[in-house]
Amino acid sequence: KNEVEQSPQNLTAQEGEFITINCSYSVGISALHWLQQHPGGGIVSLFMLSSGKKKHGRLIATINIQEKHSSLHITASHPRDSAVYICAPRWGGGADGLTFGKGTHLIIQP
Amino acid sequence: DGGITQSPKYLFRKEGQNVTLSCEQNLNHDAMYWYRQDPGQGLRLIYYSQIVNDFQKGDIAEGYSVSREKKESFPLTVTSAQKNPTAFYLCASTPKVTGGLSNQPQHFGDGTRLSIL
Numbered sequence: 001k002n003e004v005e006q007s008p009q010n011l012t013a014q015e016g017e018f019i020t021i022n023c024s025y026s027v028g029i030s031a032l033h034w035l036q037q038h039p040g041g042g043i044v045s046l047f048m049l050s051s052g053k054k055k056h057g058r059l060i061a062t063i064n065i066q067e068k069h070s071s072l073h074i075t076a077s078h079p080r081d082s083a084v085y086i087c088a089p090r091w092g093g094g095a096d097g098l099t100f101g102k103g104t105h106l107i108i109q110p
Numbered sequence: 111d112g113g114i115t116q117s118p119k120y121l122f123r124k125e126g127q128n129v130t131l132s133c134e135q136n137l138n139h140d141a142m143y144w145y146r147q148d149p150g151q152g153l154r155l156i157y158y159s160q161i162v163n164d165f166q167k168g169d170i171a172e173g174y175s176v177s178r179e180k181k182e183s184f185p186l187t188v189t190s191a192q193k194n195p196t197a198f199y200l201c202a203s204t205p206k207v208t209g210g211l212s213n214q215p216q217h218f219g220d221g222t223r224l225s226i227l
Contacts, residue, residue: 033215033216035218040220041221042220043202045216045217048214086152100154102151103152
């Protein structure tokens with residue numbers, strides 16, 4: 001079973017700061033998802049990537065398959081970015097091949 | 111707009127009672143999933159279904175049951191056999207599964223928070 005470690009667990013920053021959230025996993029994967037969970041509990045899929053880098057607005061996700069590591073970056077952070085960010089590597093086919101990290105609780109203060 | 115609707119948002123269960131959580135999607139997705147989320151833990155898979163009238167157990171299926179009579183609907187029943195049902199439950203779906211692989215972004219509902227009275 002894939003072990004997933006996210007860091008930091010909690011992060012408080014000031015508006016405008018550059019944010020980095022890290023995810024490490026223990027076995028080879030086919031893809032990795034980054035999810036955003038809002039304070040109310042709903043979850044939105046931000047990225048799915050299997051190599052390199054993806055960018056959407058102020059969000060950037062990178063992955064290094066050899067090092068078994070992915071990062072999520074937020075540029076020019078804003079209070080509306082406050083949420084829990086969850087990393088979910090997919091290590092095999094089928095629904096049971098998806099492992100979820102415990103999440104990083106991000107608070108952006110005005 | 112297409113999406114996943116979970117209801118109710120909050121649910122309370124008495125001891126020895128079965129309760130059913132609703133999950134409906136109008137995305138025309140083939141695969142649907144139920145996850146449980148506990149404080150400080152990652153999501154854990156309870157059950158999933160790739161086609162109508164078929165479903166498989168996930169990591170923590172004991173004390174739960176599901177049905178998939180329609181493509182749009184995947185209700186989860188929390189039975190009295192589930193001794194620690196207090197948790198946040200999330201339903202998700204993905205588009206058509208090809209060759210058994212479901213390497214697709216998942217769409218999630220807003221969740222149901224279940225508590226014991």
